[in-house]
Amino acid sequence: MSEGDRVSLREFCAWLEATPLSLLIQTTTWVIPTVQTIHIVSIAVIVSSALVVHLHTLGLAMHSQSSAQLARRFLPWIWTALGVLLLTGTILIIGEPGRSLPNFVFQLKMVLVLVAVALTLCYQQPLRRDPVFWNASRTRRASANIIAVVSLCVWVGIVFAGRWIAYAIDG
């Protein structure tokens, strides 16, 4: 980010922080803890869904069902949870723009979210046409394993980044 970008981002945060909605969120004490709790519950939905889908790929869990069955069962939960996270996240940003938007760890978290979304789409789309897509060849099985490991690492990274935002706030 250039110096000019940083100044205008901070100006935007200052403006946002002074809006009636932001002030309402800031001054109604139960809002931020409650919205954060909903945010965490939604993360729990994603972490557990990603765990069962990707640990299955790696042969470590959920042995009685196929990849396609598990994708059908659990990936919709990830998409719904992401919607709730977008909404709750937006409320948290509006309430505390200076804590999030200029924060490098927050920005990293957003990049990781985009990566996780891309990986999930990449895994899900072929399965819709062909339920055994990821089993059809050694290359496909290896690819699915890579997607599984990288996805799990990215989701873990997102959780760590989420917690670390609080520790990376500028003084």
Place this chain on the structure above:
Amino acid sequence: MDLTAFFTWLQQTGWAVAIRQGETLFPLIESVHVLAITALLGTIAIVDLRLIGVASRQQPISTTMAEVLPLTRIAFALAALTGGLLFASHAVDYSHKAPFIAKMLLLSVALINIGVFHLITARGIGAWDNELKVPLAVKSAGAVSLGLWIAIVACGRWIGFV
């Protein structure tokens, strides 16, 4: 029972001091704690939603439990271990915080709920394993569990605000 003397001793042990005074050790352990809790809540929810009859409806309850609960146990062990370390680092402080005490009380009730379900209610599983309409005791176990673990997460978050 005044445990303050014990908590004072606990937070003065070498490792508790290291966690409290280190720059990254506390955030690191805390992040693992949050990760473990999300895995714990999420996997428990899979089982609870099946008990209530709203998800994983195509499989027997025993299958859902057998597949998911091993992950839940690992998540719980990790959450308990990291939680113990975090608590120890500021033991006296946490022991006086209402949200922390509430979290521990709710956790105890949640564990009792699990115990009652596995030791008593689930004895009759043969009769309702494949059903969506299950006895009230079974549905309640699932609903109570889900409510308790969400409340535990809420209390955990609340600790940081007091």
